[in-house]
Amino acid sequence: MSMLELRDVTRDVLLPDDRVLHILRGVTLSVAAGEHVAVVGRSGTGKSTLLNILGLLDGPTSGEYLLEGTPVTALSNRRRTRLRGRDFGFVFQQFQLLPGRTALENVTAPLLYASGRQFWRRRDLAAAMLDRVGLGDRLDTMPDKLSGGEQQRVAVARALVRGPRVILADEPTGALDVETGQQIMDLLDDVASETGAALVTITHDLAVAARAQRHYRLAEGVLVPVDVGTGARVADWVGDVPTHLPAARADVPELGPSVPAAVQP
Amino acid sequence: MTAVTDRVAPGDRYGVRDLLAEAAAGVGARPGRLLLTILGTVLGIASVVVTVGLAQTAAVQINQQFDAVAATQAVASAATSPGRDGQERALARLPWDAAERAERIAGVEAAALVSEVDLAGADVSAVPVHDPSAPRTSAPPVLAAGPHALEALQGRLQQGRWFDAGHDARGDRVAVLGADAARRLGVQRVDRQPSVFVGDRAYQVVGIVDDVARRTDLLGAVILPTGTARADLGLAAADELHLHVAIGSGPVVGEQLPLALDPNEPDTFTVGVPPTTSRVRDSVQADVSTIFLALGGVALLVGGVGIANVTLLSVLERVGEIGLRRALGATRRQIAAQFVVESVVIGLLGGLVGAALGVAVVVVVSAAQSWTPILELGMVGLAVLAGGGIGLLAGLYPALKAASVEPIAALRGGV
Incomplete structure (x- = not known):
């Protein structure tokens, strides 16, 4: 059974001038537990809405949206909130750490909304998770004293501390340099495979997308699977290669047999 | 199939302590802003504390100059209850020896019964002859009083003397005239041994009283000894027991007097004693400080609006944080609670600072006037709580705003 499954999902927005904007047009997606799926697309194609x-x-x-086979679209706001807190971990492009709160407090934040053991032992859990992401010695550091990579590590720790079953990463490396981004992705991959969580990465960074097992392209609200095994050019499945891609990435124009070893399932 | 959703625990562990911790962190994150936020509340609370404090302090000063009369009078009478016809009926009678009983209580310096005497149509005049040509005038009322009434009512004799316990016990036909009654009856000098007639009985006038601190109706009346009034005029029951008490003994006397009057049924008497100083203070304070309290109220209102404003601003600023917390699993209710508690904490801080400031001002002003600063401690605590209350009210709308933030839109803006 899929961990999560979208069946023919659309999302329309009514514009102020009464026009209807079709952001998503019939998206169907299925992600299994422990699987890493990447969605690539230019900005404005509905990536954030999908996420x-x-x-x-x-x-x-x-x-229809099914979580482990259970439809969740009809749930009350409150139950969806509970479900989100328990089963989903978010990693954002801009880290979204609470300013003026230490790394430990930031990682503790989701556990405040948890219950039982997770709530009562929240400091220990948060400290252990920070240790896991390699920041065991920076527990009481404020975010503005951390480097971008360290901040994103805190954010990853925060996303993972409740043991989510789905990790949603929205441009997780967008604000990081290439090497740091790689490290963050390594971390996400590792933890996801350790815990069997599904990882959905939304990115326009092809190198990041290449690490996933399955790839989709989102273009004008339509989600198209991309078979990386055919050796198609990146430009074919992304649409256009974003012109602002760092030059360093020009050396991975093709995916397929030549993708880096880390991407192999 | 419902396994996923059923496993979601209600999880309301996020309690007051965590809310307070979050609020403290949220408030402490912007110390400069905090000062501006609480300014209005500080000023409002401070002005209320100063107003009340100075009023209390001033009231004590006034109280010290208070005429001793106000603090030394007491009066007891039989309690009444409405009868079936709606008329008030006395539940008991003051004993005839009430004055002697009362005077045994420490703090009572003089006591005397005062009663109105029903003449049943009898005339009161200075001459026994009925003169048909004289215009009819209404007779002065007749009162019966005890031998110590002069001391109990703080009266002053113009001439002559007050009747004594002997007159009272024997039922002697003597009378003391109030100054107005004497004028009406044409009695000018006591040393000529004039008499007044009540009905057809003559009463020798032994004195004229021209000033009393209480029961000023005595000045217009013919006053007989209580014993005489009982014997001659059939006085059935005493109306009131008037006492002159030592300053400050009012509350004690008020407690003991009913027991002294009737140990078996002390509840059948009502005793009006001098108010304790704080009650006098309160009554003075009420007059002095209404305007200042109103000003303080306006300041508090402004303070509340200030908190509401800044909290609302803070909500708008922290839309990203709200969205993030929603993404982390915070319910709308938890978000609202967080902002309400933050606002209450801000209000409490404002109340605390304001109360401290107010106390300081009261002390400084009192020192400058060489007064003794007086301020009820409970009042200060109340002022702090009022600050919290203002914070609560001011936080409600911003909290609703915060709860309605959509996480999607919020997260795009950043924390």
């Missing part, structure tokens, strides 16, 4: 729907932050206009 919001996956993360129960937004509801589809039509279509």
Whole structure:
């Protein structure tokens, strides 16, 4: 059974001038536990909306969203919130750490909304998770005293501390240099495979996307699977290669047999 | 198939302590802003504390200059209850020896019964002859009083003397005239041994009283000894027991007097004793400080609006944080609670600072006037709580705003 499954999901937005904007048009997606799926697309193609729907932050206009086979679109706001807190971990491009709160407090934050053992032992759990991401000695450091990579590590620790079953990463390396981004992705991959969580990465960074087992392209609200095994050029499945891609990445124009070893399932 | 959703625990462990910790962190994150936020509340609370404190302090000063009369009078009478016809009926009678009983209580310096005497149509005049040509005038009322009434009522004799216990016990036909009654009856000098007639009985006038601190109706009346009034005029029951008490003994006397009057049924008497100083203070304070309290109230209102404003601003600023917390699993209710508690904490801080400031001002002003600063401690605590209350009210709308933030939109803006 799939961990999460979208069936023919659409999302329309009514514009102020009464026009209807079709952000998502019939998206169907299925992600299994422990699987890493990447969604690539240019900005403005509905990537964030897709992520919001996956993360129960937004509801589809039509279509079905199943979490472990259970439809969740009809759940009350409150139950969806509980579900989101328990089963989803978010990693954002801009880290979204609480300013003025230490790394430990930031990682403790999701556990405040948990219950039982997770709530009562939240400091220990948060400290252990920070240790896991390699920041065991920076527990009481404020975010603005951390480097970008360290901040994203805190954010990853925060996303993972409740043991989510789905990790949603929205441009997780967008604000990081290439090497740091690689490290963050290594970390996400490792933890996801350790815990058997499904990892959905939304990115326009092809190197990041290449690490996933399955790839999709989101273009004008339509999600198209991309078979990386055919040796198609990156430009074919992304649409256009973003012109602002760092030059360093020009050396991975092709995916397929030549993808880095880390991407292999 | 419902396994996923059923496993979601209600998980409301996120309690007051965590809310307070979050609020403290949220408030402490912007110390400069905090000062501006609480300014209005500080000023409002401080002005209320200063107003009340100075009023209390001033009231004590006034109280010290208070005429001793106000603090030394007491009066007891039989309690009444409405009868079936709606008329008030006395539940008991003051004993005839009430004055002697009362005077045994420590703090009572003089006591005397005072009663109105029903003349049943009898005339009161200075001459026994009925003169048909004289215009009819209404007779002065007749009162019966005890031998110590002069001391109990703080009266002053114009001439002559007050009747004594002997007159009272024997039922001697003597009378003391109030100054107005004497004028009406044409009695000018006591040393000529004039008499007044009540009905057809003559009473020798032994004195004229021209000033009393209480029961000023005595000045217009013919006053007989209580014993005489009982014997001659059939006085059935005493109306009131008037006492002159030592300053400050009012509350004790008030406690003991009913027991002294009737140990078996002390509840059948009502005793009006001098208020304790704080009650006098309160009554003075009420007059002095209404305007200042109103000003303080306006300041508090402004303070509340200030908190509401800044909290609302803070909500708008922290839309990202709200969205993030929602993404982390915070319910709308938890978000709202967080902002309400933050606002209450801000209000409490404002109340605390304001109360401290107010106390300081009261002390400084009192020192400058060489007064003794007086301020009820409970009042200070109340002022702090009032700050918290203002914070609560001011936080409600911003909290609702915060709860309605959509996480999707919020997260795009950044924390």
